[in-house]
Amino acid sequence: MIDFARMPTLHKAYGGANGKKISIVYNNEIYMLKFPAVSVKKAGDTNSCVCEYLGCRIFQSVGVPVQEVLLGTYTTSQGQKIVVACKDFTSQGVVLQDFVSTKNQIIDSEYQGCKTELSGILDIFDKQSAIDREELSQRFWDMFIVDALIGNWDRHNGNWGFLYNTAADELSLAPVYDCGSCLFSQADMTIIESILSDKNELNDRVYNRPTSAITVNGKRINYFDFISSCDNEECSEALKRIFPKIDITHLENIIDEIPVLNDLQKQFYKVIVKQRYERILRYSYSKISGK
Ligand SMILES: Nc1ncnc2c1ncn2[C@@H]1O[C@H](COP(=O)(O)OP(=O)(O)OP(=O)(O)O)[C@@H](O)[C@H]1O
Ligand SMILES: [Mg+2]
Known part of the structure; x- marks a missing residue:
């Protein structure tokens, strides 16, 4: 993996509430380098950079224009961090x-x-x-x-x-950006193990959590309820466009190729993506197709 600490930095700065960011030059292009968000429990770093990378790759795989991402490290005398470089899609003017x-x-x-x-x-x-x-x-x-597929809240x-x-x-x-809050980026190894070993925990992560940032009557949308109700025609049309483009084997390969993940983490991301694909998207797609 690329160590981005060696790259020249710029004075350009980025906003956002989830973790530090700096601007670097890599291969003559400007990148926003995102550092891991800190866990709400303050127990350490979250997996937000891996989740940003994976979320963006999943958008890319279904043909939705998205920022280009590279996973890497940032090594200093304080230690090493996993970071994600997001190619800056702005330009002069x-x-x-x-x-x-x-x-x-x-x-x-x-x-x-x-x-x-x-x-x-x-x-x-x-x-x-x-x-x-x-x-x-x-x-x-x-x-x-x-x-909905990647569980972005x-x-x-x-x-x-x-x-x-x-x-x-x-x-x-603009290309899609900021996918760092998907795939349960706050989940540490204990939570990952409990989700993988307990059916109820997994069900909860498919049917109830996370909810969307979009609200209806002030309440955050439940992805499963909203999509499977087939009440919103434009949402159903989007499902018809996107669902056939999802290739689960390809997504599993993307996960397998991430060098910084251990086997359990890889299994976790594969299970979450597959279960949300099957039980939210395929279920709703079949319902719409049968209508
Ligand atoms: N690829 C990109 N190119 C240029 N600008 C970007 C790019 N990605 C994000 N930005 C800008 O940088 C800001 C911060 O990035 P981002 O949204 O990823 O951070 P965040 O801390 O996760 O944000 P949030 O507070 O929404 O969680 C964005 O709001 C946007 O203005
Ligand atoms: Mg943001």
């Missing part, structure tokens, strides 16, 4: 404009930009005029389906958005 900003811009919107109530988000799709409504809606729901309005071309005054969809 092309800046990231997140969905919070777009939402703030719609002055007759009911809610403020960071509010993730679904009806308020969908209302913006209709009211904004910077980007084709269909393209925007499809990206949102494609992301929702893949986030943090797709808030700041975690997706647009690239703004300042010279042309034009927006396009």
